[in-house]
Amino acid sequence: MTTLPITPETITRVTLDNGLTILVRDNPNNASVTLRGRLRAGGLYDTDKTSGLAHFATAALQRGTRKRTFQKLNEELDRRGMSFGVGAGMETIGFSGKSLVEDFDHLLNLAADVLMHPVFPKVETEKLRQELLADLKEADDDTHHVAYREFRALCYPKTHPYHRLSDGRAETVKRLTLADLSDFHARYFRPDVTTIVIVGDVRAGDAIAKIERALGKWRTRGKPAEHTLPDVPPLKQNARKVSALAGKMQADLVLGHAGIRRTDPDYYALSIGDLIFGRLGLYGRLGANVRDKQGLAYYVFSGLEANIGAGPWAVRAGVNPKNIDRAVDGILAEIVRFRSEPVTQDELDEARDFVTGSLALRLETNDGVAATLGDIELFSLGLDYLQRYPSIIRAITAEQILAAVQKHVQIENYALTIAGPVSQ
């Protein structure tokens, strides 16, 4: 019994009459089922005044439905050893659940109830508001969170959704009303923007019939809102912000700027370049210089958040406050080198071998397969994507990477934020 490679023939993809898209992948090797879904909606629809709305509304779905109180829902999950959760990001709202095969019907039933019939009960929703406010207060004391939040605020203009984080601000979360939450649900939770992926010990035909029973009656009117994010103007100069947090021992810093969209033709070259620069092995070239050679940081890495919109490309590091300048100099020196000379053949081979070779590992579990299928659907990559993927990666050259880096990675006009035991 060996898992088949993931080819278009091994995935069943259907769209129901109401527009709901379903992908099913049978894996008889584990007596569980993973359910994962996404809606093309999220914090991108929040405004400065309603910042945190998608996050709050989505978290509130599980606080009570037509058929289940919050307590009943929790009991049902725990009694069956299942999990189900739903949460809003900036670009998408995601939900995921897991159950034993024998409980799959219950999981689907519960998921459908949460997605379609939340009632936003006053008492439970107010409790949730207090929890979210407490989370925001804790986040204000978290150096990682503050550095990243301020970085996004510097990189993106106020009018761009990426200027904010999806969890909102205390003053907006305090003001959102129950009507705001239920309006958000009514407007954005709709089958024609939703994809459900099922991976586990289920037959595709069965699973689809069950989903149709549970979610086939889900209806909405009109057309869905446009799911796009505006372009981002580049920064015109370096921007820097320091946030002093009392009682901290280490400063966290973020340095970078807006990057590219997932659909950008330079995506693959830039993401392989980023891997070599700050992620491969122990944080790539950055790790070799800043952590290993200079011993300045426990962590220092880069990341490219290419999504529906042009998310940031940024370096993040945690350093002792007295080493901030040296660490920043080390990071900038590596960026200069990244922009001026091509990656070596050895680095390129290592990166390409890693991303193609590690596919087997990523696809080893139900969760891994479900996450991959979800991305294939969100970015319209096609069910044969995993077959095409190795040749896409192998075709990338050092010259392509250099050209992409020179175009998209800046040594000027970057944002730098620091949060920790530092003076402003």
Place this chain on the structure above:
Amino acid sequence: MNNIREECLDNGLKILLKSVRTAPVATFWVWYRVGSRNEVPGITGVSHWVEHMMFKGTPTLGKGEIMRLVNRNGGSDNAFTWTDFTAYYETLPSDRIDLALRIEADRMVNSLFDPTEVASERTVIISEREGAENEPRFWLAEEVGAAAYKVHPYHHDTIGWKTDLETMTRDDLYHHYKTFYAPNNAVIVAVGDFDADEMLQKIADAFGNLPRGKDAPSVTMVEPPQEGERRVLLRRPGATSYFLAAYHGPRATDPDFLPAFVMAGVLAGVGGMSFSGHSSPGRSSRLYRALVETGLATDVDCGFRATIDPGTIDLSATVRPGVPIRKVEAAIFAELDKIAHKPISESELATVIKQVKSQFVYATDGVMNMGYWLGMLEIVASYQMYETFLDNLMQVTKADVQRVAQKYLIATNRTVGWFEPANGKPGRGR
């Protein structure tokens, strides 16, 4: 979970193999019977620092080359240190798994501990500690652990005291390595797409010639019974208050272990048992209802791990901003009194059993999780505990749970810690 093969080489290296041929992937682990439990004052944190040095090279594998080779072959690798063990693993496409054997056999005996590498790693390790020090929960856990254990080395955190990290020498590290890294102090766990006979032969070829080491020194310190409640109060800048109470509990091999495990499950739910930590929310648990639903805390947990020596049952909560800690403390203690005074219900027992049953199935999705569970249980008790866990759990009765609650959850057996934000309103008192 059957067909686990157990072998031992002449040099004392123990081997556990499980062939799982569902995906073309294999995982290879080496578990050393050494952790912060084996450290003495002055060199606390040495086990963890040794773990870092194991990536810094041998005469044949240069610095950074281990990760490079694993990447080249499409794999992932890492290592971690805990109180009772230090573990290393590589997960690779199964036709590349030989690489893991080559790496682990080499660094078991040949790691260099180059003084310049030790020097640059010192600041990295201190940076790791300072990153943790940014979290109020780290301070509180360290403070409570140090008060709960005055004799046994569970007294200190795995990262080690900062002054020891500043002063420990290269020779301290190398001596620790030479004392504890030997085939007879290690367990190999391999799980995945291979033939067990072939894998055994490969392991014998790679590790069979490594010399048996001297028996590692055993931990002789025994924590004396606690004779009264201990309290620590920490006042530092922070966003809110945190609560932690640690009760001395049973070790993994104690017959009380499973009843205590059920008790923790009734109090807070059976958390993620898989290596990757897929967790069930436990929102129907007693503590969630009594603390979070009532608005006293924003989260609450009951942590209880399988350990070689008696570990602690940890009740923790993040206090809702503005709520006095004493109210959270009183609500938690009231729940502990309840579970000691009245048997849990049939349905609570059934819920915990069902949660564990599903977590076991989830944990077998993927070879990494199985590698983790077999190795971890072999170190703290025996890998056979994995095979018998569910059956034995089903033998636990409501009376067993009540008995262990009465035995362990008593005031004289606990250390209570409060973290109060020093920048907020000054202590509202108890």
